[in-house]
Amino acid sequence: MIRMSSSFVRTLREDPSDAEVASHKLLVRAGYIRRSAPGVYTWLPLGLRVMRKVEQIVREEQDAIGGNELLFSALQPREPYEATGRWEEYGPTLFRLKDRKQADYLLAPTHEEMFTLAVKDLFNSYKDLPVMLYQIQTKYRDEARPRAGLLRVREFIMKDAYSFDIDDAGLDASYFKQRGAYQRTFERLGLPTVICQADAGAMGGSRSEEFLHPTPIGEDTFVVSEGGYAANVEAVTTVVPEALPEDRIAQLPAAHVEDTPGASTIAKLTDFSNEAFPGKGYVTESGEWTRFEMLKHLVYLLTHPDGTTEPLVIALPGDREVDDKRLEVAVAPAIATAFTEEDFAKHPVLKKGYIGPEGLGLGAPSKIRYVVDPRVVPGTRWVAGAGAKDKHVYDLVFGRDFTADGTIEAAEVRDGDPAPDGSGPMRLTRGMEMGHIFQLGRKYAEALDLRVLDENGKSAVVTMGSYGIGVTRAVAAIAELHHDEKGLTWPRAVAPADVHVLATGKDQSVFDEADRIARDLEAQGLEVLYDDRPKVSPGVKFKDSELLGLPTTVVVGRGLAEGKVEIRDRASGEVAEVSPQEVVDLVVRAVRA
Amino acid sequence: MIRMSSSFVRTLREDPSDAEVASHKLLVRAGYIRRSAPGVYTWLPLGLRVMRKVEQIVREEQDAIGGNELLFSALQPREPYEATGRWEEYGPTLFRLKDRKQADYLLAPTHEEMFTLAVKDLFNSYKDLPVMLYQIQTKYRDEARPRAGLLRVREFIMKDAYSFDIDDAGLDASYFKQRGAYQRTFERLGLPTVICQADAGAMGGSRSEEFLHPTPIGEDTFVVSEGGYAANVEAVTTVVPEALPEDRIAQLPAAHVEDTPGASTIAKLTDFSNEAFPGKGYVTESGEWTRFEMLKHLVYLLTHPDGTTEPLVIALPGDREVDDKRLEVAVAPAIATAFTEEDFAKHPVLKKGYIGPEGLGLGAPSKIRYVVDPRVVPGTRWVAGAGAKDKHVYDLVFGRDFTADGTIEAAEVRDGDPAPDGSGPMRLTRGMEMGHIFQLGRKYAEALDLRVLDENGKSAVVTMGSYGIGVTRAVAAIAELHHDEKGLTWPRAVAPADVHVLATGKDQSVFDEADRIARDLEAQGLEVLYDDRPKVSPGVKFKDSELLGLPTTVVVGRGLAEGKVEIRDRASGEVAEVSPQEVVDLVVRAVRA
Structure with a gap:
């Protein structure tokens, strides 16, 4: 029994000044947590009780699918993370430190390397597999902008699990075990989640799904269709229109340059086209020009992991913006930044404001990498810059007048866009990532040489899956979902x-x-x-x-x-x-x- | 149920090459723990189960005395530790790091500061007190020489508790509550412990006791008497003989310098004295000279916290050595190092090998700090160097021929020495510190300005106690105590x-x-x-x-x-x-x- 007269339970009258979201306000005001540094929190007695209950539910569901719980140190040496490249890749998000002998250490953001080495250490035969390992442990990430209480922090408790299998079928089986465990876990926690196809991002691998909890304060955007498709916007693929057959392309009018005085933006160019060439638009029944046909060209500087850079020109329908997150995923592991004046100065062939396929000298070999939105298929007709002020090319046909080095999934996804699986129009929703399951495959096993002898006595690289749940974040999400204007309203399963x-x-x-x-x-x-x-x-x-x-x-x-x-x-x-x-x-x- | 066929439980055939003690060998061989870096261990599934059971016993006994469990981050900002001086004092043992904004952080070795600030944050009246807070949490200390498996590590789990009281009587009451909880905890863990008076060391404060588990591999030496006295050797006070009254001192023979050719060591001087002046010794019935009477002078360089240095001469009976740990405690917060040739060169008054009170010009004012063993009381007679080669002074009487700046508890404690409380001769034993309880007093509350309003509405500084149990170390100690040549023999309470x-x-x-x-x-x-x-x-x-x-x-x-x-x-x-x-x-x- 907790007697309030002698316990360390105190409520505050005022909301904390830095609180943006309800869970943060209420958890602090009700004396569940206190901030000790930016993005670092103390768990007060009642908060700790809630957190332990969440932890225990997560643990029970992991145990129920045969998970072996172990515990790694947060403090780990550099070498394993160097071997997989993560020592560098994590950049400033990794807390690094030196010991008294000047040896390099880190505070682990996740423990793929250590789990891989543990299995390498103790196992050597396919008979030892499959095995599922997990820990519930404190992780560190030096977030640039910790915010929203427990939602984006620099120290947090996470369950990270890893499966180890001899082959892909085994990995699939392990993956679906965890998928079921996650469904049961969030069900018990009282947290509705949507399982979304996700991009595996920096982790690499194949099958990858996020458990997103729909909430207006979520940092992720995902889509759902009526037919049941769900995906993180980063993972959505564009429905590609059918290309015109070559004989039909041949019948299209030839490209022609037109004077387009003052049509310096997509909107102005659309208006100009409707005035100058009414009824000649390519996509509407009425022939009205739309922003869609005005092929927009955006220029980025790509920085590759080895430090080299190159320009990247992206062409997309004029009614779409680039979605920064989708672009990030599309160009990874390179990083794309918008071209600066300086960059333009270095590449005179790119004439800012008038870039079009013509101007790039396409048809003739070009050294500039040029990619198009997937909607730009052979036979589609476009209006684009002609590489000179106040000139545009009309009836520019992809596959006839210009080609590209490839397509890119960088355009924004919009409410009403068709789902890639044909299950109908998609709706955009905001969500919070509560869990992530994905197939790492052999990336870590190869980097750290985790092999076992297979049935034929041959050395085989093990294949892995990775499965995470943010325990700390779950507490915040539950608080966010379960409160009213008077305070918190905990579900029984996790009440203190x-x-x-x-x-x-x-x-x-x-x-x-x-x-x-x-x-x-x-x-x-x-x-x-x-x-x-x-x-x-x-x-x-x-x-x-x-x-x-x-x-x-x-x-x-x-x-x-x-x-x-x-x-x-x-x-x-x-x-x-x-x-x-x-x-x-x-x-x-x-x-x- | 843990099915070994599908679990991550593996035993090793060979002892780990770096293992010195049984617990380390067996915990590694039996697959309970694995080393991931020097002094950093991974808890494998069975080890984790043992550790959690130890943790739970510790928790239950803390809860039973009204402890409020909370949880601080290991990662803490520099400022609170700067305010108490510990950021500097901890020296290279503190893991320090910077975040992406170059702000200073540490991995906390203990959390006095954070507990103090938490109480300051939430409490403001004597009515809120007393309160007992604790956490079971991962701590970091960059030990110079991690060794013996879990016994001396750089990352470990510890229960640290703190009591907060308005006055000394309250602190005593809290202290004895914890003392009882510790007795019950170690009883349940199956770990016999002796409660020893301890020096509070760097922590400061008054009442201080260690729970030492007697074991030959212990790093601590403690004494016990038949009458029940028990203390860490650092805390043992010497039984002081009675001083001679002044009139008796006056009757003692006058001091006289003698030629003592070749008597350059205590042993040689004793032999020489027995040959040259047989039957004239001061302390034995037979008049035989002993090493005791040959007053030994040792010179140290004291370095004070502000960086200043000064020599320190210690005089002690010739049959005793200086105990480095006792010396360390006796001179704290200064640090004593043995005088080097260079140091002697800087202080020509100190003639290496021939130092005695005469040579120091005592009687006349001396700037050299000179302290004596507590056995050197007024009226005791000694033989000592005369400040010149092959000369010694005999019948040198303390209080008549020389005095000192004070006494020092630096001489070794020996088997058979009398206990300071008169409870009989003491026996020296080796032990391992399992727990430490002590009264911090107002040190941290003053440094961090933790005050509450007292009954009269006046602001009063809170007084604190500090209570630690090493959970990780307890696992090792239990394994050390409970094993045989075939393996581990866990007590039921903590078996995996x-x-x-x-x-x-x-x-x-x-x-x-x-x-x-x-x-x-x-x-x-x-x-x-x-x-x-x-x-x-x-x-x-x-x-x-x-x-x-x-x-x-x-x-x-x-x-x-x-x-x-x-x-x-x-x-x-x-x-x-x-x-x-x-x-x-x-x-x-x-x-x-």
Whole structure:
């Protein structure tokens, strides 16, 4: 039993000044967490209890699929991370430090390397596989902009699991075991999630899905179609129109340069076209020109991992913007930055504002890398810059008048775009990544030489899967989902205690009876938070109780004289007056329901 | 149930090459832990289970005395540690790092500062006190020489608790609550401990006791007397002989310088004295000279925290050496190093090899700091160097012929020395520090301005106690105490599982029956490790079982055909043949006994 009179439980009257989201405000105000440095939090007693319950649910579901729990140090030597390239790749997000002998160490952001080496250390035969390992452990990432309380932090608790299999079929089986475990975990945590196809990003690999919890404060954007398609926007592939056959292309009018005075933007060019060449548009029934046909050219500087750079020209329909995250994924491991004036100066062939395929000397060999949106297929007609001021080319046909070095999935995804699997139009939604499962494949095993003898006695590289759940973030997401204007409203599975008993009043009899009820509830195996503070007003106790948000509250107060105590349900607000004799049974039944 | 066929449990045949102590060898060989960097370990599944059980026992006893569990980050900003001086004081033992903004951080070795700030943050009245806070958390210390497996590491799990009281009586009460909790904790862990008076060392404060576990591999030396006195050698005070009254001193023979050719060591000087002046010794009945009377002078260079240095001459009976640890404590916060040739050159008054009180010009003012062993009391007679080659002074009387700037507790403590409390002769023992409780007092509260309003509405500085248990080290100590030549022999309270079921044999019936027994044991609430590996010989299974060291083993094998299975008690080696029908009940009874 936690007696509030002698415990380290204190609520605050004011919201923390730096809080942007409800979970942050409420977790701090209710005394669940406190900030100790930017993105670093202290877990106060009630917060720690919630976090441990989340942890335990995650643990049970991992154990249920045969997970072996172990625990790696946060402090790890540089070498394994050097071997896989992550020492460098992580950049400033990695906390690095030196020991007294000037040896390099890091605070691990994840432990792929260490798990791989552990298996290499103890296993040597296909008979040892498959094996599923996991830990629930504190991770470190030096985020540039920690924010939103527990949602983007620099120290956090995460469950990271890894599967080790001899072949791809085994990896698939392990993957789907974890997928099921994740569904059960989030179900128990009371967190609705959508399983989205994800890009594996820096991790590499093949099958990759994120468990996104739909919430307006989410940092991820994902799409869902009515037919059940769901994907992170980074993973959405564009539905590609059919290309025209060559004989049809041959029948299209020839490209022609036109004077387009003042048409320096897509919008102006569209207006100009409608005025100068009404009814000649390529895609609408009416022949009205749309921004779509105005082929937009954007120039980026690509920086490759080896430090070399090159320009990249992206052509996309004029009604689409580039989505920075999709671009990032599309060009990885290179990094794309918008071309600067200086960059343009170095590449005079790129005439800022008038770039078009003509201007690039396409047809003749070009050294500039030129990629197009997947909607630009052979036979599509476009209007584009002619490489000179106030000139545009019309009837420019892809596959006839210009070609490209490839396509790129960098254009924004829009509400209503068709899902790639034909399941209908997609809806854009914001979500928070709660879990991520993906097939690493042999990347880490190869880098660290994890091999076992296969059935034929031959050395085989092991294939791995990686499965993460943010425990800390789950606490915040649950708080975000389960609160009202008065405070938190914890689901039973993760509440810091089962029941909150309030002694409200001055009479000793009230305290005696509240005491007895609290003890009896505890004797029944319930976790009890007992507000036994002697000189605190009923109003303050009620307010605190609403802020703390335990699912059930028992109020012992004025009504006691008439043989009544109250049971309050925090989430529904329902109040039941019952006799002190029956209260324990009723509460036990409610908690176990 | 942990099925060995699909779990990450592997034993090694060879001892690790770097292992010095049994716990290290066995914990590694049995697959409980693995080293990932010097002084940094990975907890493999069975090791993690043991560690969590130790943790849980520690937690329960903290909760039982009203402890509030919370959790601080290992990563903490420099400022609070700067305010208390520990950022500097910890020297190279502190892991320091910078974040991406070049702000200074550390990996906390303990969290006094953060606990103090947490209370300051949430409390403001004496009514809030007392409060007891604790965490079980990962700590970092960059030890110069990590060794002995889990015994001296750079990353470890520790329970650190802090009490906060308004006055000294409150602090005493909190202190004794923890003292009791520690006794119960170590009792439950199966670790005998001796409560020793300890020097508080760098922590400052008053009442201070260590819980030392007697073991030959311990790094601490402590003393116990038959009468119950126990102390760390650093804390032992010398029993001081009675001083002679002044009138008796006046009757002693006058000091006289004698030629002592070749008597350049204490041993030679003693022999010389016995030859040249037989029967004239000061302390034995027979008048034989002993090394005791030959007053030894040792010179050190003291370096003060502000960087200034000065020589320190220590005089002690010739039969005693200086104990470096006692000296360290005696001169703290200064640091003493032995005088070098260079130092002697800078202080010509100190004639190496012939130093005595005469040579220091004592009587006349001396600038050299000169301290004596507490046994050097007024009226004691000594032989000492006369400040010139081959000359010694005899009948040199302290308080008449020379005085000192003070006494120092730097001489070694010896087996048989009398206990300071008169409880008889002391015995020297080696021990391992398992816990440390001490009264910090107001040091941290003052440094960080932790004040509350007292009963009279006046601002009062809070007084604190600090209480630590090394969880990681406890695991090692238990393993060290509970093993035999075949492997580990865990006590039930901390064993990784309650029972180890072995299916030994090739018949399917053996596996079926072992399966049933394992499942029935689990259904009874027992934790079961089940060796279901199909192609592993009985010999290997027995050896592994002995190495892993679970308290009870059930062997299902050849005897099954005759209706017999075996229950083996790992610690006693007892084997009972029982029927498969009764085995579950018997094991449950043994485990719950």
